[in-house]
Amino acid sequence: xxxxxxxxxxxxxxxxxxxxxCGTNREEGGxxxxxxxxxxxxxxxxxxVAPLSGPLSALGLGMQNSADLAVDQAxxxxxxPGYALRLxxxxxxxxxxxxxxxxxxxxxxxxVVGVVGTLNSSTAQTVQPILLERGIVQISPANTNPTLTQGxxxxxxxQRAFSNYFRVATTxxxxxxxxxxxxxxxxxxxxxxxxxxxKTYGAGLAAAFAAEAERLGATIVFTxxxxxxxxxxxxxxxxxxxxxxxxxYYGGEYPAAGPLSAQIAQGGLNIPVxxxxxxxxxxxxxxGGRPGDxxxxxxxxxxxxxxxxxxxxxYEAANYVEGYETYGALTYDSTNIIxxxxxTALGGGDWSEDTRGAVVEAVQxxxxxxxxxxxxxxxxxxxxxxxxxxxxxxGDAFVxxxxxxxxx
Amino acid sequence: MLSTFLSQVVNGLILxxxxxxxxxxxxxxxxxxxxxxxxxxxxxxVGAYGGLAMFxxxxxxxxxxxxxxxxxxxxxxxxxxxxxxxxxxxxxxxxPLRNAPRLAxxxxxxxxxxxxxxxxxxxxxNATAAVPFPKVFVEGTLAIPVGDGIVPIRYTGVLIIxxxxxxxxxxxxxxxxxxxxxxxxxxSQDRDVARLMGIDPDRVIVLTFVLGAxxxxxxxxxxxxxxxxxxxxxxxxxxxxxxxxxxxxGIGNIKGAVAGGLVIGLVKTLGGQYLPGGSPYDYVWIFVxxxxxxxxxxxxxxxxxxxxxx
Numbered sequence: 001x002x003x004x005x006x007x008x009x010x011x012x013x014x015x016x017x018x019x020x021x022c023g024t025n026r027e028e029g030g031x032x033x034x035x036x037x038x039x040x041x042x043x044x045x046x047x048x049v050a051p052l053s054g055p056l057s058a059l060g061l062g063m064q065n066s067a068d069l070a071v072d073q074a075x076x077x078x079x080x081p082g083y084a085l086r087l088x089x090x091x092x093x094x095x096x097x098x099x100x101x102x103x104x105x106x107x108x109x110x111x112v113v114g115v116v117g118t119l120n121s122s123t124a125q126t127v128q129p130i131l132l133e134r135g136i137v138q139i140s141p142a143n144t145n146p147t148l149t150q151g152x153x154x155x156x157x158x159q160r161a162f163s164n165y166f167r168v169a170t171t172x173x174x175x176x177x178x179x180x181x182x183x184x185x186x187x188x189x190x191x192x193x194x195x196x197x198x199k200t201y202g203a204g205l206a207a208a209f210a211a212e213a214e215r216l217g218a219t220i221v222f223t224x225x226x227x228x229x230x231x232x233x234x235x236x237x238x239x240x241x242x243x244x245x246x247x248x249y250y251g252g253e254y255p256a257a258g259p260l261s262a263q264i265a266q267g268g269l270n271i272p273v274x275x276x277x278x279x280x281x282x283x284x285x286x287x288g289g290r291p292g293d294x295x296x297x298x299x300x301x302x303x304x305x306x307x308x309x310x311x312x313x314x315y316e317a318a319n320y321v322e323g324y325e326t327y328g329a330l331t332y333d334s335t336n337i338i339x340x341x342x343x344t345a346l347g348g349g350d351w352s353e354d355t356r357g358a359v360v361e362a363v364q365x366x367x368x369x370x371x372x373x374x375x376x377x378x379x380x381x382x383x384x385x386x387x388x389x390x391x392x393x394x395g396d397a398f399v400x401x402x403x404x405x406x407x408x
Numbered sequence: 409m410l411s412t413f414l415s416q417v418v419n420g421l422i423l424x425x426x427x428x429x430x431x432x433x434x435x436x437x438x439x440x441x442x443x444x445x446x447x448x449x450x451x452x453x454v455g456a457y458g459g460l461a462m463f464x465x466x467x468x469x470x471x472x473x474x475x476x477x478x479x480x481x482x483x484x485x486x487x488x489x490x491x492x493x494x495x496x497x498x499x500x501x502x503x504p505l506r507n508a509p510r511l512a513x514x515x516x517x518x519x520x521x522x523x524x525x526x527x528x529x530x531x532x533x534n535a536t537a538a539v540p541f542p543k544v545f546v547e548g549t550l551a552i553p554v555g556d557g558i559v560p561i562r563y564t565g566v567l568i569i570x571x572x573x574x575x576x577x578x579x580x581x582x583x584x585x586x587x588x589x590x591x592x593x594x595x596s597q598d599r600d601v602a603r604l605m606g607i608d609p610d611r612v613i614v615l616t617f618v619l620g621a622x623x624x625x626x627x628x629x630x631x632x633x634x635x636x637x638x639x640x641x642x643x644x645x646x647x648x649x650x651x652x653x654x655x656x657x658g659i660g661n662i663k664g665a666v667a668g669g670l671v672i673g674l675v676k677t678l679g680g681q682y683l684p685g686g687s688p689y690d691y692v693w694i695f696v697x698x699x700x701x702x703x704x705x706x707x708x709x710x711x712x713x714x715x716x717x718x
Contacts, residue, residue: 053529053536055639198688225688229641231538234419235677236687241557242412255538259637266549267415268560286540287637 037078044083044351046071046338047090047106047136049117049127054093055228055255058283060119062325063141064089067116069311069318070335080343083351087335088112092123099123103130110353112136114338114363116331121145122200128162135356137363139166139337141330144277144298145204146173149380158380164360166381168330168337168372169298170388172201174406175276176208178388179249179296182402183274184216187294189247193222193240195260196251202228205276206251213249221245226256233260237267247271253278258287265290280326285396293393299372300389300403302329311371333370337363411557416677422565422634424673425572429627430650431657431665432579433620439596439660440616442510446517447497448624449647450524451490455625456638457528457535458489463542472542479544482629490625491618493524498617503610521644529640538639541632564634571630575623576666583662588615596660652698658711667709671697 048067051060064087071087074080088109090102099118106112107130114137118124124143131138140148149165150158154173183189192213196206210220222243224236237260240248248264250257250273261273274294284293302308308329315324324332341362345355368375376384386406391398430452437445462485463472471477501520505513529535545567551558583589594602595612603609631646632638650665653672657664672694679693680686701708 055537057536224686227688229639229645231635231637231639231642232423234422235416235680235690238412238415238419238677239681239687241415242409255639259538259635262636266560266562268549268551268558283537283540287538288540 037075037084038082039084041082041350042084043086043111044080044342045086045088045106045109045112046335047088047109047112047115047117049090049092049099049102049106049115049123050119051094051123052089052091054091054095056094056119056253056278058281058322059142059325059327060091060094061322062328063117063119063331065318065320065322066311066315066324066328066331067335068320069315070332070339072318073314074336074339079339080346081348083346085339092118092120092127094120094123096120096122096126100126100130103127107131107134107136111351113342113351113356114139114359116141116334116338118143119327120199120201121148121204124148124165125200128165132162132164134353135164135360137164137166137338137341137356137360138162139168139334139363141167141327141334142169142277142298143167144169144172144175145200146171146208147200147204149382160380162381166337166363166377166383168334168370168375168383168385169277169327170383170386170406172205172208172276174386175296175298175388176205176210177212177408178404178406179274179276179294179390180209180212180216180218182296182390183247183249183294184213184218187247187272190218191221191245191247192218193224193243193245193248194220194251195222195224195226195236195240195248197228197253197256198225199228199252201276201278202251202253204251206249209249209251226252226260228252228256230256231259233263234267237263237269240264241267241269245271248273250275250279254281254284254289255287258284258289260288261290261293262288277326280391280398282323282325282397284398285393289393291393291395294401295391295398297326297389297391299330299385299387301391301400302372304400304403305329305372307369307373308371329370329372333368333372333375336370337366337368337375340368341366409556411554411559412681413678414554414559416681417674418559418561418565420674420677421670422562422568422673423676424670425569425666426627426631426634426669427646427649427653427672428666428669429572429575429623429630430646431653431669432576432662433624434651434654435657435659435661435665436592436616436620438654440592440613441502441506443502443513444517444651445502445620446514446647446651447501447520447524448620449643449645449650450521451494451497451621451643452624452628452631452646452650453638453640453643454493454524454528454628455486455490455621456541456628456632456642457532457539457640458493459483459486459625459629460539460541460632460638461532462486462489463544475544475546478542479629479633482544482633483626486629487622487625490621490628494617494621494624495614498614503613521647525640525643535640538637540637541635543636544629544633562634564630568630568634571626572666575626576662579619579623580662582619588612592616649694652694656698656701656708658708661708661710664708664710 092099279295345358653668657668680690
C-alpha cells in the first residue's frame with residue numbers, strides 16, 4: 001500500500017514539474033503570412049532573446065510585442081519577396097546561462113536570418129559568441145555595457161569585439177556621465193553614494209557615473225554592492241546614512257532599485273535615488289520608488305517623438321496585453337533594420353546560410369530613419385545616435401525631464 | 409559611531425526574529441521525525457503569496473486600507489494557506505516515506521521545494537517578477553536620537569519583533585504545558601513507546617507540521633508587510649537562513665531556534681558593517697559562524713548530544 005502511495009505521490013510531483021516546464025517554455029506564435037503575398041519560397045525566422053519571464057519580464061514582453069509588430073507589418077506589406085517571416089522569441093529569464101541555451105536553439109536553425117536582443121548586457125556576453133559562430137547578425141535595442149562592442153579596454157584602446165553585433169542603444173560610457181552631469185551640475189548634488197548590483201550592466205554604469213561625477217567636483221562618499229535578488233537593504237542603508245550623502249546613484253535594475261529607494265526613506269534619509277535605463281519601468285514605483293527619484297534612458301521618450309507616432313498608433317491598434325515599455329520603439333527599429341538588411345542581402349535570390357554574411361554587411365551600412373530616431377552604426381557596431389533623456393518620478397510614474405545629446 | 413552600531417543591531421534583531429519564527433518549523437519537524445524539511449522555506453513563501461492573493465481578490469476595497477482589519481485577516485489567510493499546503497505535503501510527500509531510509513524524505517523535501525516554487529512562478533499572476541505587497545501596518549519610522557545621529561526603527565520592524573517573540577513564547581508554553589504538547593515530546597523521544605501509551609503518532613506529526621506552517625505563514629505576511637514586496641526567491645533565501653538558525657541553536661530545540669535566528673540576524677548586519685568586504689560578504693560570515701559552531705559545539709547552543717537509539 002505504502003509503495004503504491006509513493007508511486008502516486010511521485011506521479012503527482014512529476015506532473016507538476018512537467019506543467020511548470022511547459023510554462024517556462026511559453027512561446028508566442030509569430031504572425032501568419034499575409035494572404036496576398038507570394039510566400040512560395042518558405043518561412044524565414046527572426047529570432048529574439050529576451051526575458052519573457054523572471055524579474056525583468058515587463059521589459060522583455062514589451063520587446064517581444066514590438067518585434068512581433070514589425071514582423072507582422074513586413075508580412076502584410078510583402079516586404080521580403082518570396083518569403084514569409086516568423087518571430088521566434090526565446091526566454092532568457094535575464095540569466096546568462098539560459099540566454100546561451102536560447103541562442104544555441106536559434107543558431108541551430110538554418111532559417112534564422114538575425115536575432116534581436118538581448119535586454120541585459122550580461123546575457124549578451126554569452127549570446128554573442130554563439131551567434132558569431134554561425135555568422136548570425138545580432139542587434140540589441142537595450143545593451144549598454146561598452147565592452148560588448150569595444151572590448152575590455154574600451155576607454156584606452158577600443159577594439160571591435162564581435163563583427164556580427166550591433167546595437168541601437170548608446171553605451172554606459174555615455175549614459176553614466178550623462179547622468180553625472182545632470183546630478184552634479186543641474187541638480188547640484190556634491191556628495192554622492194554609489195551602489196551597484198555587481199552585474200555587467202550595473203557595475204559598468206556605476207563606474208562610468210562615478211568617474212564623471214568626481215571629474216565634475218562631486219565627492220563619492222560611499223560605494224557598496226547589493227545582490228540582485230536581495231529584498232532587505234536595511235544593512236546597507238545604515239552604512240549609507242553614516243556617510244551622509246545628498247544623493248544615491250544605483251547601478252542596477254528596478255526590482256532592487258524600487259525597494260532600495262523605499263528603505264532609504266525608511267532609514268531616515270530624505271535623498272533621491274538616481275539610476276540608468278533599467279530603472280525606467282512602470283513597476284518601479286509600486287516596488288517602492290519615490291517621487292523625486294531620477295533615471296536616465298537611451299534615446300528620447302517615444303511619446304515625445306514625431307517619428308514614433310506611427311509606431312505607437314500601430315502598437316495600440318494591435319491590442320497587445322503589455323505596454324511597449326522603455327525599449328519598444330528601439331526594438332521595433334532593430335527588427336526593421338534586420339528585415340530591411342535581409343531584403344538587401346537576398347536581392348531577389350534564395351536564402352541560404354551563406355546569405356548571413358551579406359546581412360551583416362547590410363546592417364553595417366544601415367542608414368535608417370527609425371521610430372526612435374535616425375540610426376547609423378560606427379566601426380564598432382555602436383549607434384552614432386547619442387541622444388539621452390533624464391526622467392524623474394512624479395506621482396506614480398517616470399516623466400521625462402530633459403532630453404539632450406551627450407557631448408564628452 | 410554609536411548610532412550606526414545601534415541601527416545595525418535593530419536591523420539585525422528585526423531580521424533575526426523573523427528568521428527565528430521560520431526556524432521554529434524546521435526545528436519542530438526535525439525534533440519529531442528527524443526530517444530536515446527543506447520545503448519549509450517555500451511554505452513561508454506560499455504563505456506570503458497566499459495572503460497576498462486573498463488580499464487582492466477577496467478583501468473588499470473598503471477594508472483594504474484599514475490595517476486593523478486587513479492585517480489580522482491577512483495573517484489568518486497566510487497562516488491558513490501555509491497550513492493547507494503543509495498538511496498536503498506531509499500527507500502525500502512524507503507520510504508514504506515514513507519508514508524509508510532517511511535520505512529518501514530528504515530528497516522528496518528538495519523536490520517539493522522546487523515544485524512549490526515553480527508552481528507559484530507559473531500560476532500566480534506576475535509572480536515571475538517581484539510583486540508589490542500592500543502596506544497593511546502603520547507606515548513610517550520611529551527616529552530615536554542617539555548621540556551623533558538617529559536610530560530609525562520601522563514600525564513594521566517593531567511588529568515583527570513583538571509578534572515573533574509572542575508566538576515563540578506561546579509555542580514554548582504549548583509544548584511544555586499542554587496535553588498535546590506532552591504527546592509531541594513523547595513522540596519525539598520514542599515514537600513506538602508513545603504509540604503503546606495511546607498516542608497517535610500520525611496526529612502528532614500532522615499537528616507539528618500545522619504549527620510550523622502557521623508560524624511560517626505569519627512570517628511570510630510580516631516579511632511582505634515590512635519590505636513592501638515579495639518574490640519567489642524569498643523562500644529559498646530565508647529558508648536557508650532559518651535552517652542554519654535551527655542548527656546553530658541545536659536542532660530540535662525551540663529556544664535554540666529563536667536564539668539562532670537572532671544570532672544570524674546580528675551576524676549578517678554587523679558583519680556587513682564592520683568586517684572586511686562589507687555587506688557583499690555578509691552571507692559568508694553567517695556560514696563561517698555555522699562552521700565554527702559545528703566544529704566546536706556540533707549539537708548547537710542549546711542542543712543535547714544525540715542519543716544513540718537501540
